[in-house]
Amino acid sequence: NAGVTQTPKFQVLKTGQSMTLQCAQDMNHEYMSWYRQDPGMGLRLIHYSVGAGITDQGEVPNGYNVSRSTTEDFPLRLLSAAPSQTSVYFCASSDPTRPSYNEQFFGPGTRLTVL
Amino acid sequence: AQKVTQAQTEISVVEKEDVTLDCVYETRDTTYYLFWYKQPPSGELVFLIRRNSFDEQNEISGRYSWNFQKSTSSFNFTITASQVVDSAVYFCALSEVLLYNNNDMRFGAGTRLTVKP
Numbered sequence: 001n002a003g004v005t006q007t008p009k010f011q012v013l014k015t016g017q018s019m020t021l022q023c024a025q026d027m028n029h030e031y032m033s034w035y036r037q038d039p040g041m042g043l044r045l046i047h048y049s050v051g052a053g054i055t056d057q058g059e060v061p062n063g064y065n066v067s068r069s070t071t072e073d074f075p076l077r078l079l080s081a082a083p084s085q086t087s088v089y090f091c092a093s094s095d096p097t098r099p100s101y102n103e104q105f106f107g108p109g110t111r112l113t114v115l
Numbered sequence: 116a117q118k119v120t121q122a123q124t125e126i127s128v129v130e131k132e133d134v135t136l137d138c139v140y141e142t143r144d145t146t147y148y149l150f151w152y153k154q155p156p157s158g159e160l161v162f163l164i165r166r167n168s169f170d171e172q173n174e175i176s177g178r179y180s181w182n183f184q185k186s187t188s189s190f191n192f193t194i195t196a197s198q199v200v201d202s203a204v205y206f207c208a209l210s211e212v213l214l215y216n217n218n219d220m221r222f223g224a225g226t227r228l229t230v231k232p
Binding site: 111 | 124159162165
C-alpha cells in the first residue's frame, strides 16, 4: 500500500491564482481530512469528509473548497490564493470501522508559498 | 470546545539526558482519544501513540513512556536517555468522540526538541 499520497510536494503561486492540491489513499478509508501547519500553531483542520459525497468544514475553512467524488481522492482547491495561505498542507485518512478509527494516517505534505 | 496546550515551545538537552514533554488538554467530552506525533526534520508526521480516555495506564515503549492523568488533564511524554535522532517537533493531539461523524482532531502547537551530541 502506498498509504496517503499528496501532490505536488512544493508549489509557488502568485496572489489570485487558483490551484488544486491532490490527495489520494489506497487503504479504503472512509474518513479524510485536510490540515494546514503554520509555525507555532500546530496543525489546524480545514475540511474533512466522512465518505464519498459528504464534506464538512473544520476550524479554518475560508478560502478553500473540497469535494469527495470517490473514496480514494480528496482534493483541496484554492480558488484565489492569498499570501495568508502560505503553509504546509497535510492530508490524512482514517478508518471508522476500526476501534482505533481516530488514528489518522498522514500524507507527506505539500509546501505552498503564495507570493 | 477541545483544546490542547503544549507550553514548552522548545527544549534543548544533551544526549543521554531524560526529557519530558508536557501536554495539557481541555474537553467537555467523557470519551476522547489522545495522541502523540513526531515530526522529524524531513517533515512527515509519525504516529507514536494513541490513548483513549478510559485507559489511564501508563505505557512504555522502549525509551518512550507516556503518563496519562485525567485528574490533571495531562498526557505527558518522556524520552529516556535521549539520542540525537530524537530531535524533532512533537505534537500532542486530542480527538473527541461526540458524534459518529466527528473527525475533528485538535493539535497542540508542538514542542521542538533538540538533542545535542
